[in-house]
Amino acid sequence: MNPHDLHFRAAGPHDLPAFERIAAASATGITTLPADSAVLRDKLERSAQAFASSDDSSGEEIYLFVVVDQAAPGGPRVVGTSGIAASAGFADRFYSYRNEMVVHASRELAASNRIHTLHLCHDLTGHTLLTSFYIEPAYEKTLAPQLLSRGRLLFIAEFADAFSDRIAAESPGLSDDNGRCPFWDAVGRRFFDMDYPQVERLTGGRNKAFIAELMPKSPIYVPLLPEQAQWAIGQLHPVAELPFSILLDEGFDTETYVDIFDGGPTVDGRVAMLKSVAGSRRRQLTAPATGSAASDSAPWQIISNTHRQDFRAVLRRADPTGESVIVDAAACAGLAAQPGRPVRTVTLHEAQA
């Protein structure tokens, strides 16, 4: 497919059918998008409000985005979603387990052991949180996931005041189709007599804090857990490999935090250090000189407009240097921006593209 046909934009209430379809398709993975129309409608409305208000942000905002394939058979179609929560655990606490190593040593016994412990913590409370990533399987091999994941980082770069300078993202941990989750079974279940899917339903779309408050407050000594559960700590559910690899490439740290329920990795980083933020810059949208064409050897760029309410981004090959970025009229239309307007661009490197 032609990456020119992929349009990234702010989602709105009219995207509800697409979100319902996606929530139903993604049995595993996105607890922030439960298959519940009322919840989804509410989220889309809150998202539209967040895009519309340029007032001082409260931290409660969520921003949802979609990627649309303009050339899909049967007409333009939403093929993926992504999102941002301005402030993790807003108005409450955001719980994670922090990996820590303690060295226990006895000179007399000539023994020294590195002991892995998990500490229940609120470190990530107030961090901006990347959420709601989903891409239709048919588009996994295209540039769509890149656009979906990194497009929202351009939004954060453009409207940095609305976000924390620290950012995190949760990824689903290991569980099977029957809801067996080795980490939950070894840890959470000892404190609640519930299966993991039951707990997910309880927490789906809600703040997890009220469950987290019932989790053990003292560190968990990993050597005491069953081997299967030890192995699951920081392990990714296979469905999350693609979005996770993009976050990894952005420079997120994967070693420090895990989810308190399923042990999946929670990555974190400084916004300013992320590749798509640090590497992005404001340039001027410029129409090509008559008869010229973009070189096939130019690298792919994500180009976003600078509109808060009607935020959009497209993919084009373009010269990454200079103050202006030369793109075709279709791109300008995709961005809802005329030549001469400012845009933000970031280069997709070969490894990413």
Add this chain to the structure above:
Amino acid sequence: MKATLVRPARAADLPMLAAWLPQAPQLPGTADETLLVAEVAGDDGEPALPLGSLRLRRAVGLGPPRVWYHVGCTVHAASELNLFHCQRTLMLGHDHTGASELADIVWAQGDLPLAEQAATLHLLVQTALLLMARDRGHYADRLIAELPGPRDSAGDSPFWQGLGRHFYGGDRHSAAAAHGAGWRTHVAALLPRQPIYTSFLSEPAQAAIAQTQPEALLLREVLEQAGLRYGHHVNIEDAGPVLEAPTDDLPTVRRSRRWQVTHSPQQAPHHAPKAGATAYVALVDVPDGRWQAARVRGHVHGSALALSAEDLNGLGVEAGAPVWAAALGGDGS
């Protein structure tokens, strides 16, 4: 049954004690410890037969720190989820530092009837309590005694298998042999410092917490009769219970006092003590700064404790001599 005596250990006792104790015993080097030996007189000039021994410590953990687990509880409750969980926790600590201790309690078992074994243990423990009462200022306000925890059929401690083994990979028995009693201090440095939820341990390990090894149940009974109780502490190796009591609450300590002994008015060898005579444990000083103790029957006669000639003889005292003695309760305490 011949009279049993308790006295301080001598060098000549050590070979016999070595057969009972995991580590070769030593005579206490200082007054901080007293090694008590119970013995029964031999037949016709045969040497006396040792029956058991007990080490009384004035204060524990003031040199190398001593460690125990405190068995606690933390409640996780949420009314909206109809959830209420009491989670048992283990917290490493030095809670009994400074307490006095009854330690290394060993006794002849063989085919001796349980009642005789219990009588020996009883006399050892009561004598230790009398010594504490007599030199009360030298002993702490709290007394403890550790009991061994259960072993599985392979001789391993299920508690160690469920917990300690994950933090010390070496062989516990050879480490204990190499370092003596201090090995627990060393291994504690490798154990978790933060509370452990026992639900993270294996079922057998959880079940072992505060359980007494079957062979030590008799000892537990004797210690409980003397007034010691499980107070939610266990040893870190096999989770055997630590029994404890405030020293001054122990009946023997409370009831003990200095008496002068006198002849029982109706003295006659082998004469059954007259009605109203009470069982006492009595301790007397003998030449060379030593002492000995025995169980006697007596009754209060004015300000004196009247004993039969046989008991006076057994204690090795003359009428008019001072003794430390405490009446034993009706239940033998």
